[in-house]
Amino acid sequence: xxxxxxxxxxxxxxxxxxxxxxxxxxxxxxxxxxxxxxxxxxxxxxxxxxxxxxxxxxxxxxxxxxxxxxxxxxxxxxxxxxxxxxxxxxxxxxxxxxxxxxxxxxxxxxxxxxxxxxxxxxxxxxxxxxxxxxxxxxxxxxxxxxxxxxxxxxxxxxxxxxxxxxxxxxxxxxxxxxxxxxxxxxxxxxxxxxxxxxxxxxxxxxxxxxxxxxxxxxxxxxxxxxxxxxxxxxxxxxxxxxxxxxxxxxxxxxxxxxxxxxxxxxxxxxxxxxxxxxxxxxxxxxxxxxxxxxxxxxxxxxxxxxxxxxxxxxxxxxxxxxxxxxxxxxxxxxxxxxxxxxxxxxxxxxxxxxxxxxxxxxxxxxxxxxxxxxxxxxxxxxxxxxxxxxxxxxxxxxxxxxxxxxxxxxxxxxxxxxxxxxxxxxxxxxxxxxxxxxxxxxxxxxxxxxxxxxxxxxxxxxxxxxxxxxxxxxxxxxxxxxxxxxxxxxxxxxxxxxxxxxxxxxxxxxxxxxxxxxxxxxxxxxxxxxxxxxxxxxxxxxxxxxxxxxxxxxxxxxxxxxxxxxxxxxxxxxxxxxxxxxxxxxxxxxxxxxxxxxxxxxxxxxxxxxxxxxxxxxxxxxxxxxxxxxxxxxxxxxxxxxxxxxxxxxxxxxxxxxxxxxxxxxxxxxxxxxxxxxxxxx
Ligand code: ADP
Ligand code: MG
Numbered sequence: 214x215x216x217x218x219x220x221x222x223x224x225x226x227x228x229x230x231x232x233x234x235x236x237x238x239x240x241x242x243x244x245x246x247x248x249x250x251x252x253x254x255x256x257x258x259x260x261x262x263x264x265x266x267x268x269x270x271x272x273x274x275x276x277x278x279x280x281x282x283x284x285x286x287x288x289x290x291x292x293x294x295x296x297x298x299x300x301x302x303x304x305x306x307x308x309x310x311x312x313x314x315x316x317x318x319x320x321x322x323x324x325x326x327x328x329x330x331x332x333x334x335x336x337x338x339x340x341x342x343x344x345x346x347x348x349x350x351x352x353x354x355x356x357x358x359x360x361x362x363x364x365x366x367x368x369x370x371x372x373x374x375x376x377x378x379x380x381x382x383x384x385x386x387x388x389x390x391x392x393x394x395x396x397x398x399x400x401x402x403x404x405x406x407x408x409x410x411x412x413x414x415x416x417x418x419x420x421x422x423x424x425x426x427x428x429x430x431x432x433x434x435x436x437x438x439x440x441x442x443x444x445x446x447x448x449x450x451x452x453x454x455x456x457x458x459x460x461x462x463x464x465x466x467x468x469x470x471x472x473x474x475x476x477x478x479x480x481x482x483x484x485x486x487x488x489x490x491x492x493x494x495x496x497x498x499x500x501x502x503x504x505x506x507x508x509x510x511x512x513x514x515x516x517x518x519x520x521x522x523x524x525x526x527x528x529x530x531x532x533x534x535x536x537x538x539x540x541x542x543x544x545x546x547x548x549x550x551x552x553x554x555x556x557x558x559x560x561x562x563x564x565x566x567x568x569x570x571x572x573x574x575x576x577x578x579x580x581x582x583x584x585x586x587x588x589x590x591x592x593x594x595x596x597x598x599x600x601x602x603x604x605x606x607x608x609x610x611x612x613x614x615x616x617x618x619x620x621x622x623x624x625x626x627x628x629x630x631x632x633x634x635x636x637x638x639x640x641x642x643x644x645x646x647x648x649x650x651x652x653x654x655x656x657x658x659x660x661x662x663x664x665x666x667x668x669x670x671x672x673x674x675x676x677x678x679x680x681x682x683x684x685x686x687x688x689x690x691x692x693x694x695x696x697x698x699x700x701x702x703x704x705x706x707x708x709x710x711x712x713x714x715x716x717x718x719x720x721x722x723x724x725x726x727x728x729x730x731x732x733x734x735x736x737x738x739x740x741x742x743x744x745x746x747x748x749x750x751x752x753x754x755x756x757x758x759x760x761x762x763x764x765x766x767x768x769x770x771x772x773x774x775x776x777x778x779x780x781x782x783x784x785x786x787x788x789x790x791x792x793x794x795x796x797x798x799x800x801x802x803x804x805x806x807x808x809x810x811x812x813x814x815x816x817x818x819x820x821x822x823x824x825x826x827x828x829x830x831x832x833x834x835x836x837x838x839x840x841x842x843x844x845x846x847x848x849x850x851x852x853x854x855x856x857x858x859x860x861x862x863x864x865x866x867x868x869x870x871x872x873x874x875x876x877x878x879x880x881x882x883x884x885x886x887x888x889x890x891x892x893x894x895x
Pocket of ligand 2: 503504598
């Protein structure tokens with residue numbers, strides 16, 4: 214018996230060359246091989262008769278060889294072997310190209326099972342290159358459900374089939390980790406059967422059952438991991454907050470809170486009163502006012518004698534939060550500071566001294582906060598804004614700077630439910646499902662270049678009414694020189710030829726922090742009419758006086774990204790508009806962009822985006838800190854995810870600390886899965 218950790222080279226037929234091919238599929242051990250699941254199946258179980266063969270539909274049939282195969286040498290490199298076969302319903306000619314050796318094994322008068330598709334017309338059917346097996350040979354290519362594997366250059370499906378079969382024959386598949394009781398309740402196949410059935414199913418139905426089991430297993434491991442983390446946290450103790458008086462804060466606010474904001478703040482207060490660390494997600498569509506909810510939480514922490522830290526994904530956003538929070542909290546006697554990577558070393562040192570001494574009560578910053586050099590006096594609350602930009606790792610690195618601090622995660626809604634369950638499965642959730650009063654939905658239009666003059670007139674009209682406009686050019690990566698030039702040249706064109714009389718400014722990711730800051734605050738203060746920018750303004754930037762968002766080449770952006778961009782307008786009282794320009798001829802792309810014109814529901818848009826682009830792309834990069842699922846598909850397997858989550862929660866409640874071999878194996882698998890997730894993060 215071999216072990217799962219043995220290299221694939223112990224199998225027959227796998228030498229250095231094959232091993233390299235397998236390695237390029239990330240297959241090194243027998244376990245990797247057994248966990249290399251088919252991407253689909255061909256049902257070759259049913260036998261038909263020759264008269265039932267349909268053109269171009271591959272099928273299995275049993276037939277007798279009616280003559281001796283004859284090979285014709287057509288030219289160098291091309292041999293054609295022909296042979297006649299028949300059953301009681303008809304005759305057929307089989308044609309083999311360059312398979313002289315195997316085709317000539319067919320014996321006159323003997324029966325075989327064939328698999329192939331007929332081509333041809335009234336004159337006569339012909340079947341090119343069928344597979345065949347004799348009746349007494351084991352079914353490999355016929356009379357079975359054939360798994361179709363993801364492959365790589367040089368590696369045939371048949372060699373993967375053979376390798377997997379050998380692996381399953383020489384070692385036991387991965388151990389069972391789903392408890393019996395759970396399996397029975399949810400009708401899940403046992404591990405051993407599932408691993409065999411996914412590779413060698415007796416029927417398509419069995420393949421489906423096996424797949425379901427393996428998806429369930431992935432989700433079960435993942436949610437059990439989250440549940441264990443949650444359980445570990447709930448036994449931790451913190452001093453309950455006693456001072457949860459909010460009046461001074463509310464009085465300092467320039468508006469009254471929405472009902473949803475008040476509810477979220479109440480839920481936070483409940484968490485803080487409880488005496489164990491809070492772990493809460495505040496989810497709300499763009500513009501729903503998450504920042505003030507975070508500010509209230511910070512206010513609680515500070516009034517109870519602790520420090521609070523808020524981490525934002527970009528410098529612009531950190532600076533903006535700093536501006537609005539210090540304006541709000543400084544009059545209440547709270548000292549707020551800003552820590553970003555673009556401060557001078559000397560400035561950073563001073564800010565860090567104030568954080569360490571406890572003089573600073575709230576610090577707003579970028580991931581510079583996570584740096585080792587940042588030490589807190591008494592960090593009681595960690596807030597991360599737009600969390601989906603951070604990995605689980607960064608979140609906990611910042612939390613590590615306090616002693617079991619409370620955690621608050623702010624996220625713009627457009628995270629599909631499946632992903633939210635996965636990424637935030639260990640969090641409690643508050644939802645801001647209400648926009649501040651007086652907001653009208655943003656009208657969105659999709660236009661092509663023929664509308665250029667009208668777009669320009671419209672910009673002029675908005676500016677004429679004392680409003681401001683964003684013009685976003687496609688530049689996804691800050692390091693992408695080409696895209697950067699697009700924004701620069703477009704700003705120049707607008708400045709020189711289109712709007713020489715208006716104030717056009719430029720903002721992009723390659724500008725220095727201080728420069729960006731200056732441009733942004735200048736625009737926010739109303740000192741520019743048009744801001745040409747790259748997607749650096751995508752996240753969270755707030756200028757209520759801006760009423761028009763023009764996105765150039767909108768087809769270059771994902772739907773959720775466009776929704777975020779659109780969220781930059783419609784934040785004040787005035788009616789706002791979003792114009793998407795695109796030259797695309799693809800009907801699908803147009804359809805996608807039109808969907809955005811028809812709805813402002815961030816959830817719907819996010820689901821659509823996930824369906825179209827998959828979870829990896831959804832966040833623009835692989836930074837989500839999500840584990841890599843091998844079988845599960847996040848946009849379709851929601852039902853199974855829910856079942857697995859329920860099952861794992863129940864199980865952890867009942868016997869999360871059990872010492873059974875299953876529980877041990879499950880804990881090991883959880884460790885492996887989360888290690889994989891952290892590895893794919895950066
Ligand atoms: P997001 O949820 O997208 O982070 P913000 O916190 O940036 O939203 O808030 C969007 C805008 O709405 C800001 O200008 C903010 O000052 C304003 N705002 C927040 N709450 C309210 C409220 N209750 N009433 C009026 N305006 C509000
Ligand atoms: Mg925000």
